[in-house]
Amino acid sequence: MLLLSKEPxxxxxxxxxxxxxxxxxxxxxxxxxxxxxxxxxxxxxxxIELLAAQLPGREKRFRESPxxxxxxxVAGLSRAINPYLNTPFAFFGHSMGAxxxxxxxxxxxxxxxxxPVHLFVSGKAAPQVEKNSPTIYNxxxxxxxxxxxxxxxxxxxxxxxxxxxxxxxPILRADFEVCDTxxxxxxxxxxxxxxxxxxxxxxxxxxxDLEAWxxxxxxxxxxxxxxxxxxxxxxxxxDMLRVIQDxxxxxxxxxxxxx
Numbered sequence: 001m002l003l004l005s006k007e008p009x010x011x012x013x014x015x016x017x018x019x020x021x022x023x024x025x026x027x028x029x030x031x032x033x034x035x036x037x038x039x040x041x042x043x044x045x046x047x048i049e050l051l052a053a054q055l056p057g058r059e060k061r062f063r064e065s066p067x068x069x070x071x072x073x074v075a076g077l078s079r080a081i082n083p084y085l086n087t088p089f090a091f092f093g094h095s096m097g098a099x100x101x102x103x104x105x106x107x108x109x110x111x112x113x114x115x116p117v118h119l120f121v122s123g124k125a126a127p128q129v130e131k132n133s134p135t136i137y138n139x140x141x142x143x144x145x146x147x148x149x150x151x152x153x154x155x156x157x158x159x160x161x162x163x164x165x166x167x168x169x170p171i172l173r174a175d176f177e178v179c180d181t182x183x184x185x186x187x188x189x190x191x192x193x194x195x196x197x198x199x200x201x202x203x204x205x206x207x208x209d210l211e212a213w214x215x216x217x218x219x220x221x222x223x224x225x226x227x228x229x230x231x232x233x234x235x236x237x238x239d240m241l242r243v244i245q246d247x248x249x250x251x252x253x254x255x256x257x258x259x
Contacts, residue, residue: 009060010080011051015041020049021252022117023089024244025081027097027104029123029231030175031154031168033058036094043241048248051084053077053100057171066174070103070182078107090118090248094197094233096179098124102216105190115191117251119217120244122197123230125205126212127184133204137176141169148172153231193219195247197240199232200225 011025012034024044026037034052041050055073057066067073077100085108093101098121105116125131136147145165148154154172158164194217198210207223214221224243226236233240 009054010077011084012054012059013049013051014038015050017046017049020087021047022248023049023051023084023087024248025089025091025101026050026052027091027093027100028053028055029095029097029153030179031172032094032097035059040237040241043238044245045249047252048245049087053097057174062167066171068174068177068181070099070178073100073178074103074107077104078111081108082112085112085114088117088251090120090244090251091116092120092122092244093124094122095124095230096175098122099127099179099182102127102190105192106187109188109190117192118247119190119192119194120197120247121194121213122233122240123199123202123205125209126216127182128186128215129209129212135176135180137173137180144169144173152229189215190217191219192217193247194221195243196221196223197233197243198223198225199228199230201228202230202232204230 026040028034028036034054037050037052040052041048044050054061055067056064056076067076081104091101091105093099101119101121105119109115136144139147145159148159149156154168158168194213196210196213198205198207207225210223213223224240226232226239228235
């Protein structure tokens with residue numbers, strides 16, 4: 001495993017490539033880390049290099065304070081990703097990670113005039129859709145823990161371990177604050193295609209809110225639904241990766257690259 005960023009460990013790559021045709025950057029959901037995507041490279045062609053975001057406050061960055069706003073995250077990520085923009089790239093993000101991927105893509109377009117070749121977003125309503133759900137990050141302790149049980153994304157063993165939760169709860173609250181305080185700002189559409197993934201039993205995100213992502217790009221867009229709740233990606237990652245690889249191969253072949 002190599003840490004590939006000149007900034008402190010913003011990206012982790014478990015299988016670096018000497019001359020990748022394309023890089024796929026993956027961003028975690030609230031409370032998640034780079035380990036979510038630890039084995040994803042095994043399902044991809046050798047020409048595609050996968051880099052997973054390692055955000056402040058977790059894993060090898062556990063001594064750092066977690067970010068509490070999307071702007072803070074995007075500022076750090078946009079600096080850290082700059083050395084890798086000499087190779088075509090794509091973004092994938094689930095839930096909070098989808099917001100990060102979208103806003104980072106917008107920042108790179110504004111700052112460097114570059115766009116991902118494809119944007120993959122998962123388990124998140126389009127950011128311009130008006131949010132009606134209550135905030136989570138500032139709930140009292142017991143209500144916050146119950147909400148985590150309801151969301152079914154944090155292992156029960158972690159939620160019931162008081163020592164672990166002393167360490168983990170501030171990270172979770174910070175990540176939920178990123179999402180709860182996010183406000184969409186209208187702007188230019190991204191010049192790329194988009195693929196949107198959703199869970200058929202994710203009761204918080206109706207199909208129309210997933211379809212609204214297509215309004216934010218100039219390229220074609222498609223919504224793909226899978227059996228499962230909000231965290232369907234854990235059970236359906238191989239199916240999703242087949243779709244991701246096929247979409248990226250379309251770009252590779254269109255550019256006349258050999259594999």
